Amino acid sequence: MTLEAYQKEAQKTALYPEAYRLLYPTLGLVGEAGELANKVKKVLRDQGGNLTEEVREALVAELGDVLWYVAQVATDLGVSLEEVAQKNLAKLRSRQARGQLGGSGDNR
Numbered sequence: 001m002t003l004e005a006y007q008k009e010a011q012k013t014a015l016y017p018e019a020y021r022l023l024y025p026t027l028g029l030v031g032e033a034g035e036l037a038n039k040v041k042k043v044l045r046d047q048g049g050n051l052t053e054e055v056r057e058a059l060v061a062e063l064g065d066v067l068w069y070v071a072q073v074a075t076d077l078g079v080s081l082e083e084v085a086q087k088n089l090a091k092l093r094s095r096q097a098r099g100q101l102g103g104s105g106d107n108r
């Protein structure tokens with residue numbers, strides 16, 4: 001499946017009101033990222049960092065939820081996931097070429 005196909009299909013399942021465009025999926029993205037982080041935290045707390053297949057599947061599901069909200073934020077911004085991915089890689093390659101992958105700051 002391509003990013004474009006995923007974004008199109010995901011859009012068909014977006015039910016939030018037009019008035020909440022961008023805000024709704026942004027809040028959802030943060031919520032789902034939190035769910036993912038919490039499950040990873042519990043792997044550390046309860047399983048000594050050992051990832052069982054059951055937990056791995058649960059993490060994959062949460063990652064899918066994150067992806068859905070990323071797709072909706074992109075849709076509400078009027079940008080394709082493909083463009084988001086390409087621009088992100090271009091940014092990282094530029095930083096890599098300039099020896100700036102480490103460190104901090106959005107515009108390095």
Ligand SMILES: [Mg+2]
Pocket residue numbers: 032035061062065
């Ligand atoms: Mg979830």
